[in-house]
Amino acid sequence: MLLDLHTHSIKSDDGRAKVENYCQWIKSKNLPIDGFVLTEHRQFDFESDYSPLAEKFGLVILKGAEVETEYGHVLVFGVTEGLYKEFDFADIKNPLEMVLEMSNKHGAQAVPCHPGRPKVGMFAHTENLGVPKGVEIVEIYNGGSRDNEDQIAIDNAEKLGYKGTGGSDSHIVSHIGRCATRFPHDIATIDDLVAALKAGDFEAVNFKHAD
Amino acid sequence: MAKEKLSDVEFGEELSAFEPDTTLATGAEFADLVGWIREDGAKNRFNSHEAAKKEGLPGAFIPGILSQGYLVSMIHQWAPPAEIKKVDTVFRSPVIADVKHSITGVVTDIDEDEGLVEIDLTVVNDKGETRIFGTASVRLPQ
Secondary structure (H helix, E strand, O other), rough: OOEEEEEEEOOOOOOOOOOOHHHHHHHHHOOOOOOEEEEEOOOOOOOOOHHHHHHOOOOEEEEEEOOOEEEEEEEEOOOHHHHHHHOOOOOOOOOOOHHHHHHHHOOOOOEEEEOOOOOOOHHHHHHHHOOOOOOOOOEEEEEEOOOHHHHHEEEEEHHOOEEEEEEEEEHHHOOOOOOOEEEOOOOHHHHHHHHHHHOOOOEEEEEEHOO | OOOHHHOOOOOOEEOOOOOOOOOHHHHHHHHOOOOOOOOOOOOOOOOOHHHHHHHOOOOOOHHHHHHHHHHHHHHHOOOOOOOOEEEEEEEEEOOEEOOEEEEEEEEEEHHHHHHHEEEEEEEEEOOEEEEEEEEEEEEOOO
């Protein structure tokens, strides 16, 4: 099963895609992904129920978040009300180690994203701040990466023994599915996704040059 | 074939690729037109690669509003009667002058009741890296 683990909708300040249009796009273009995770910036969307869309289009639609830390941006999968109360999702300077610790405490999984990117990627800060404790997974393929950002992510992840995920980081409809993460088993719920991530049972996939 | 009315448009269809003029001369001329070049012609980020590099930038920029103009031009080439309701852009990285860029557009929503078409727009450089993305909402005759 292939899931795009990093997407944004109009719920994000810089997102321009409606979720239904993502679904239409995936189906009309026969993209190989089976679903996606909405990781809105600096928030978690408790209200929206995408299950009717998921059923209509035969896709898995899950929700996560993209929060910000002193090491850059971090995806959080498995957000609960308890986790949401632990720190301010809107804060742009959350301590990464705290985000990782609180995520684990509440059964969630935090994944630093586009870590090879200047300023907002983790590996841009490890020289000055040191390698943070508690990181197990980083995003190694990001659909919005420029230059050698993905390669920096891959090289550092290998050096530090991190597993790697993939996600498009799409903000407009036609960018979804550029990168994804392959799981050997079906993922139907956010709990399934977190369990598969914690088990390390996945691999990142890059479709960026398959257009 | 140019689109004349809403029923000519299909979900997922691609607009013809568009190659904007990103030469330094054109960018500088535009910057001058909109008052971003001083009267004495002093070098800055819009008319000089060297001046831009002194500011720590990778090279001279194409002004963002010129890039938006190219997006509009592309849409009108595709659908001459289109009334552009909104062009909503996110500038991820600068469009560097004298680097070849291309613009792609695809139809991602059709609202038949309102006569509106939504188009995804992406400006990429010669390495295929996204510099600008956004959406346009356009009205076409029914």
